[in-house]
Amino acid sequence: MIISQTRNYDNFMQDNKALQQTSNANQIANQKHNLTSNKTEAVKEVLGYGVDSEGFFTSDLNEAAGIPKDYKIYAKDIENFVNYHQNRSDILATHNQVDIAKSLANAYKAFSQLIPQSQSPSFSNKELENMPYAFKMDSNYNVTQTYTYAEYQSALNKDESGILLTFNTFDSRGFSKINAETIFNQADNVSINKYAYQNANGIAKGGVLIAFLNNSSLFFNVNQFLEGETKILGKIIGLDKNISEKELENFKGFMNANKIQSAFGENNDSWNTIEEQLSLQYYIKRSEATGDKDLFKESLSFAQEYQEMIDSSMSLEEFKEKYLDFKERHEEFVKKLKEKENILSQSEKQNSNEETELGSKNKKFKPIQVTSKSETYQDTSFLNTLDFIKSQQKLEQILILFGERSKGNFDIQNFKNFLTSSWKRLDTEV
Structure with missing residues (x-):
């Protein structure tokens, strides 16, 4: 009897030891699963960093960005993110080359000041809900102020500037509360594969x-955490850390005083690359309407040259030099275009007078139809520009980008009306 009980006890202890070993093994496996794979386990590379068999970056990206190993990042999301911000066809793209490790490092510095302190590899819905709804930070990514949902709504009503949403909780229905679904909202930014992170x-x-x-x-579109090779737009809105505020101020003053003639006959005080792109496209329409092939080709060439300038990563000083040369040549083109339009206008008046003198009172007036034998200009980037301008949210972005809203002396509605009327003239005036 005693021998039987001893054996049962021994069996119990052995089973318990086996269960404990299994539990420890499961814990180790779970911990390993929650950590990035070692860079030696990479099966391919994305953006110069290893990717494991499950599609997550290996530890080399985390090491380069200074991010803890329990932050596993799905490689396809980052690849899409980088491609989005390097997209040449997006009128608000700010970079030609994004340094993703430095960009992640910047984001993590601010992010780590907003998150709850937790040893868990995940954030619960309750933890997400308790995170600040919005925040402010300085140029070194130090969080200087946080806002609850109600405080953010109040700040918006006061038109307070410099506030950043913690997550993309804004969509066509308005502002949503933070939760496991809304942090992955997609508006104009990149679609994140939330299923890669849900557990x-x-x-x-x-x-x-x-x-x-x-x-x-x-x-x-304007991501203040990005680092890398900036386009001209990225430089003029302050995303290039190598350019001081004083340099930017001097550059903007120079550009305001030297902007090219607008095709709409209205030159605002502030230089604006978006308005100039629209203006150059309207010059294409006007020159095509004259039937003059040489003028039409010139207009196409100027639009292309301008696009290449603002898409470049040249310095601000180099841009000013090239812009002045561009302006000088463009003004000669505008002079020739206006002369041609005046000749056509005079011809139209003369024909109208002759019809009146001949007694053609009952004849319906028909304006001169100028036919161009050239192929109608189709520019994908311009079509994107038009879609851009027709979006109210994007119009607001223009104001933010060029600092007009914060000055307090800029009429948003008038600016919208100007761009809307410019759009209509593109379709109807010619």
């Missing part, structure tokens, strides 16, 4: 960080 405990830390990186302002 029984909530959202994996890596997914929450990427949702944060993917949205650094209400106006999503």
Whole structure:
């Protein structure tokens, strides 16, 4: 009897030891699953960093960005994010080359000041809901102020500037509360694969960080965490750390005083690359309407040259030099175009007078139809520009980008009306 009980006890202890070993093994496996794979386990590379068999970056990206290993990042999301911000066809693209490690490092510095302190590899829905709804930060990514949902709504009503949403919680229906679904809202920014981060405990830390990186302002195209090779637009809105505020101020003053003639006959005080792109496209329409092939070709050439200038990564000083040369040549083109339009206008008046003198009172007036034998100009980037301008949210972005709203002396509605009327003239005036 005693021997039987001893054996049962021994069996119990052995089974318990086996269960404990299994539990420890499962914990180790779970911990390993929640951590980035070692860079030696990479099966391919994306953006110069290793990617494991499940599609997540290996530890080399986390090491380069200074991010803890329990932040597993889905490689396809980052690839899409980088491609989006390097997209030449987007009128608000700010970079030609994004340094993703430095950009992630910047985002994590601010993000780590907003998140709850937790050893868990995931954030629960409750933890997400308790995060600040919005925040302000300085140029070194130090968070200087946080806002609850109600405080953010109040700040918006006061037109307070410099506030960044923590997540992309804004959509066509308005502002939503933070939760496991809304942090992955897609408006104008990149679609994040939320299913790569969802688990029984909530959202994996890596997914929450990427949702944060993917949205650094209400106006999503301008991402203040980005680092890399900036386009001219990136430089003039302050995303290039190598350019001081004084340099930017001097550059903008120079450009305001030297902007090219607008095709709409209205030159605002402030230089604006978006208005100039629209103006150059309207010059194409006007020159095509004259039937003069040489003028039409010139207009196409100027639009292309301008696009190449603002898409470049040249210095501001080099841009000013090239812009002045561009302006001088463009003014000669505008002079020739106006002369041609005047000749056509005089011819139209003369024909009208002759018809009146001949007594053609009952004849319906027909304006001169100028036919161009050249192929109608179709520019994908211009079509994108038109779509851009027709979007009210994008119009607001223009104002933010060029600092007009914060000055307090700019009439938003008048600016919208100007762009809307410019759009209509493109379709009807010619």
